Amino acid sequence: MRDTILQMRDITKTFPGVKALQNVNLDVKAGEIHAIVGENGAGKSTLMKVLSGVYPHGSYEGQIIYNGEECAFRSIRDSEHKGIVIIHQELALVPLLSIAENIYLGNERANAGIVDWDETREGARAVLRKVGLNEDPDTLVTNIGTGKQQLVEIAKALSKEVKLLILDEPTASLSEKDSAALLDLLLGFKAQGISCILISHKLNEVSKVSDRITVIRDGRTIETLNKADITEDRIITSMVGRPLEDRYPARTPEIGEVVFEVKNWSVYHPQHRDRQVIKGIDLNVRKGEVVGIAGLMGSGRTEFAMSLFGKSYGVKVTGEVLLHGKKVDTSTVEKAVSHGIAYATEDRKTFGLNLIDHIKHNTTLANLWGVSRWGVIDDLAELDVANDYRKKTNIRSSSVYQTVGNLSGGNQQKVVLSKWLFANPEVLILDEPTRGIDVGAKYEIYSIINQLAAQGKAILVISSEMPELLGITDRVYVMNEGRLVGEMPTAEASQEKIMRAIVRAEGKVAS
Structure with a gap:
């Protein structure tokens, strides 16, 4: 039996008015691909931010035991020093820097404070080969596609001598071909003894590469499935708390x-x-x-x-x-x-929403005249509209005054839809x-x-x-x-x- 490389015990994380995680448990074995699945807002990304030090020790309750040692990560740098590297869904690359510069950003190859560019390029070539990318290290990141950018992020992780790689929705923006190549790469890492934690909504991909799957629902651990027990129906039932007999609701079109x-x-x-x-x-x-x-x-x-x-x-x-x-x-x-005519963009965070504002204002953005009298916004009318659409689209939030940037992806998308539904296109x-x-x-x-x-x-x-x-x-x-x-x-x-x-x-x- 493989040794356990990671144990997270009774992790509880609270935000104002919301308990995001409640006594969550997770263990990862050395050299396995362990998937974490759950609905939007279930707490998957929050758990990984606790593990990687984004949420520092002291801001949560519970224990993190890594390689048999209890850890108190106070920053990402602390977790990376132990070989734990997280790649977020929104890639953290600087578009106008080269591939090599991005790979070693914050981890520069330098002597006496001066960057050794030969060593930087040579090191970049070495880790790029490991991920199967043949790009020139001097190529600007803005000049390569999303799939290759994802590989640069993984190469960056390898440059830090990663032992536990965390990937949050790594294939969300990739084509089928690029997604398949990335999953094959993870299987290659597994053969080299690198452990991976994979967060994904694509259940077919999760089922293909995972050794075990942990399901989280409403901030709690529901169950961990072994390879032999993994089926999409079983995962869905655990995720939503009920069997989902049909993925697509029935409709009788009247065209x-x-x-x-x-x-x-x-x-x-x-x-x-x-x-x-x-x-x-x-x-x-x-x-x-x-x-x-x-x-x-x-x-x-x-x-x-x-x-x-x-x-x-x-x-x-x-x-x-x-x-x-x-x-x-x-x-x-x-x-x-x-x-x-209304257009709900694919990039809701950049073009669809004002992430630093609350649900109420975002809901009425496309039809301010609908909540105005003589050119002045009626605050109570706007509140009624926002509460109405929050209920209609089942937006899960503490209230319509919750900041949109703090919502899960699914609830953000419902806010986008609410905005356009109120415009009545x-x-x-x-x-x-x-x-x-x-x-x-x-x-x-x-x-x-x-x-x-x-x-x-x-x-x-x-x-x-x-x-x-x-x-x-x-x-x-x-x-x-x-x-x-x-x-x-x-x-x-x-x-x-x-x-x-x-x-x-x-x-x-x-x-």
């Missing part, structure tokens, strides 16, 4: 006339102005219809959506947008919103609406989408998860390299058909 139409839409890159990103797209969505856009990373789906919504992306934007057959001007965000564009969200919260968001469709809204959903598109839409467009390359009723669609449309399109381009 009417065309509400939203795009004709010959073209967009050029904002920096490389001779590069066409969106190439003559024609698309429509009917009343009460949920339409999906499928495609691989880099296919142009988000760029298309942002360019439609007030030309938020791109230059030399041409084409027509029609509502109920009449051309409308969507050249600014204000004009798009005034015509009843006719057309709702949802870009990766369930990214980084657990299965329970996903079901709630799917239910909200169904309710909106039942009200006659026209809904366009962009998602990288093909099963999700097949589970919630009525019709699917397939996009590749800025063009629509396929369209099919969801009842006739499959992952294979979608991929076949993409591959056929790539073959035509190549020929």
